[in-house]
Amino acid sequence: xxxxxxxxxxxxxxxxxxxxLILLCPVLWLFIMSVSSTKDLTTLPLQWIPEDIxxxxxxxxxxxxxxxxxxxxLYALRNSLIVALxxxxxxxxxxxxxxxxxxxxxxKRRKSLxxxxxxxxxxxxxxxxxxxxxxxxxxxLLNTHIALIAVYCGILVPFTxxxxxxxxxxxxIDLDEAPLIDGANRLQIIWHITLPIxxxxxxAAALMAVLMAWDEFFYALLFTNDIRAKTLxxxxxxxxxxxxxxxxxxxxxxxxxxxxxxSMAYFLQKSLVSGLMSGSVKG
Amino acid sequence: MVRFPKATTAxxxxxxxxxxxxxxxxxxxxxTVYYSFTxxxxxxxxxxxxxxxxKNYLKALGNTKFLDSIENTAYFVSVSVSAEIVIGVLVALxxxxxxxxxxxxxxxLILPLALPTVVNAMMWRLIYGxxxxxxxxxxxxxxxxxxxxxxxxxxxxxxxxxxxADIWKNFPLVALITLxxxxxxxxxxxxxxxxxxxxxxxxxxxxxxxxIIAPVSVALVLRTIxxxxxxxxxxxxxxxxxxxxxxxxxxxxxxxxxAYMRIGSGASYxxxxxxxxxxxxxxxxxxxxxxxxxx
Numbered sequence: 001x002x003x004x005x006x007x008x009x010x011x012x013x014x015x016x017x018x019x020x021l022i023l024l025c026p027v028l029w030l031f032i033m034s035v036s037s038t039k040d041l042t043t044l045p046l047q048w049i050p051e052d053i054x055x056x057x058x059x060x061x062x063x064x065x066x067x068x069x070x071x072x073x074l075y076a077l078r079n080s081l082i083v084a085l086x087x088x089x090x091x092x093x094x095x096x097x098x099x100x101x102x103x104x105x106x107x108k109r110r111k112s113l114x115x116x117x118x119x120x121x122x123x124x125x126x127x128x129x130x131x132x133x134x135x136x137x138x139x140x141l142l143n144t145h146i147a148l149i150a151v152y153c154g155i156l157v158p159f160t161x162x163x164x165x166x167x168x169x170x171x172x173i174d175l176d177e178a179p180l181i182d183g184a185n186r187l188q189i190i191w192h193i194t195l196p197i198x199x200x201x202x203x204a205a206a207l208m209a210v211l212m213a214w215d216e217f218f219y220a221l222l223f224t225n226d227i228r229a230k231t232l233x234x235x236x237x238x239x240x241x242x243x244x245x246x247x248x249x250x251x252x253x254x255x256x257x258x259x260x261x262x263s264m265a266y267f268l269q270k271s272l273v274s275g276l277m278s279g280s281v282k283g
Numbered sequence: 284m285v286r287f288p289k290a291t292t293a294x295x296x297x298x299x300x301x302x303x304x305x306x307x308x309x310x311x312x313x314x315t316v317y318y319s320f321t322x323x324x325x326x327x328x329x330x331x332x333x334x335x336x337x338k339n340y341l342k343a344l345g346n347t348k349f350l351d352s353i354e355n356t357a358y359f360v361s362v363s364v365s366a367e368i369v370i371g372v373l374v375a376l377x378x379x380x381x382x383x384x385x386x387x388x389x390x391x392l393i394l395p396l397a398l399p400t401v402v403n404a405m406m407w408r409l410i411y412g413x414x415x416x417x418x419x420x421x422x423x424x425x426x427x428x429x430x431x432x433x434x435x436x437x438x439x440x441x442x443x444x445x446x447x448a449d450i451w452k453n454f455p456l457v458a459l460i461t462l463x464x465x466x467x468x469x470x471x472x473x474x475x476x477x478x479x480x481x482x483x484x485x486x487x488x489x490x491x492x493x494x495i496i497a498p499v500s501v502a503l504v505l506r507t508i509x510x511x512x513x514x515x516x517x518x519x520x521x522x523x524x525x526x527x528x529x530x531x532x533x534x535x536x537x538x539x540x541x542a543y544m545r546i547g548s549g550a551s552y553x554x555x556x557x558x559x560x561x562x563x564x565x566x567x568x569x570x571x572x573x574x575x576x577x578x
Contacts, residue, residue, distance in 0.1 A: 004380075009382075012377065012380050012382050013382060015377050016377065016382060016384060016385075016388055019374060019377065019388060020384075020387075020388055020391060022451070023388075023391045023392065023394055023395065023455075024391060024394070026406055026407070026410060026451065027394060027398065027406070029406075029410065029417050030402075030406045030409070033409065041415055042414075042415050043415075044415070045420060045423075045424060046415060046417065046420035046424075048420075093299075094299040094300050094303060095300065097296035097297070097299065097300075098296060098297050098299065098300035100296060101292075101293045101294075101296035101297050102297070105289055105290075105292060105293035105296070107290060107293060110293060110294075110297065113297065113301070115568050115572075116304070117300070117304065118564075118567075118568060118571075119561075119564050119568065120304050120308045122508050122560070122564050122567070123308060123312070123557070123560065123564075124511070124512045124533065124553070124556050124557060124560050125512070125514075125533075126512075126514075126532075126533050126536040126537065126552075126553040126556055127311075127312055127315055127553045127554065127556065127557040127560075128307070128308060128311035128312060128315065129311075129540070129553075130311075130314075130315055130318055130540055130546050130549060130550055130553070131310070131311035131314035131315055131318070132307070132311050134546075135311070150307060151307060153303050153307065154303060154304070154306075154307030154308050157300055157303045157304070158300075158304060161300055186292050186296065211397065214399065215399050215400050215401075217400065217401050217514070217515040217518070218514050218515065218533075218537075221518070222537075222541060232399070232401075233399060233400070233401035233402075233515070236399075236401050236402060236405060237401055237405075237518065237519050239405075240405045240408065240519055241519075247409055247412075247415070250405060250409070251406075251409065254402040254405055254406060257399055257401075257402055258397075258398050258399060258402050261397045261398070261399060262393075262394060262397045262398065264397075265393050265396070265397035266390065266393065266397075269390065269393060272393065272396075272397075273459060273463075276396075276456065276459060276460070277459075277460065277463055
């Protein structure tokens, strides 16, 4: 092994520290703002370390249930959870058989379907939003969870199908043979053979799907208009657009909205990385 | 029990997926094409049948505001995606070295990726704040700047500042994809090249570059497709201002259709966006197909 020179070591460590600071500082500052008083955040020169740390903003958002900010935040949290989890669950139910079919029962025309699916979820939403909006309006579904769940399935189903297909491809096809001879049908094989082996891939797909649904803003902004269906991204955009700029409160809302996806991503770090990989570079 | 022929089973398993794709993507897309040839207006349903031919398209291509929004988008995409690729590859090269804290740093890369896009936009908007923002405070306190700047209020700066927020969130994706590719290069190859007298620069171009070019180009196209759609950070940070300097195509379509309620012309703008995206998506599919054949 070639020993790195002293200059090399210095370069490596100083770049590593710079990178760490760049990654951490903005979020750290968001957190500091969330526990600072408005007075500390609006003095010149800026008070970097707050004089007294207070979690009052968090209480305003999740503790004091009667306040209007808590009402909009908690409802948004509930809506985001319902929409993201239902859309993910439904999408997986649809994507699993589709991915199995594309992986195990290939045919020329069906193969091109995979590429249709990939193209589908990359489609800019502006191309679809107008007819979807009028369809939802005429069905009376505007400002409901159902509208968002349906539209998100349009994004998540093709995405998870693609992700699962590339993972199913790695499972030996021989495993399906014995039960097929014993008379099992394909759904039984998927349930008893494929899914138990593909558990990690399934986890990665579910994680990516939840993160994508949690993050979606465009459709949520247009299809919802009050606390009954507004999701967190929309509620946060509302907070940020408010006339009275309460920096601390906005920051606390941001931190709270970040905790679920970031902690999920960290607990399932391996799944996330493998999900990102197979969901971006494999065909 | 009935046994279907293989092809029938295959199609049956695909039916739910195809239903969703047709219902939520195929049908709306065709309807958008239809709208784009009409004078449809959001407030009056009767207008959806008023056929106007190519008038919307001709108007769109002559509309300087729309053309400006395409230019802004192209600008935003080239700045942020090229920076994401360069920084992402450099970070991957760094994380491929052995040093203390490497695992921690790698884990930190996930933070921007998992941070919700709207929170990211809001966070940077606060950091850029003209009166009490952290960026102004930092730059004046270390003496790089004499007085506070309105980062998002300056038409020459705003798009760059929005791009920085996007770069911060997305370079980790490029870094992770590149890092995975770097880890497939055998250490022996690098050492052999070193013993042959290749310096770091030569080693990069002869050994490292060929190994990462395929996944990096996939990441490049993927990021371009995503960046081209940019809407949420624009909405939260600037709403297209100041003086339309950050108005991107998605934002333009949104305004035309939902603020001015002109669905017909909004649809024609949207389809021009789709055409540009289609070229990018086709490139992407071609790349991953090629990669799938060689891997």
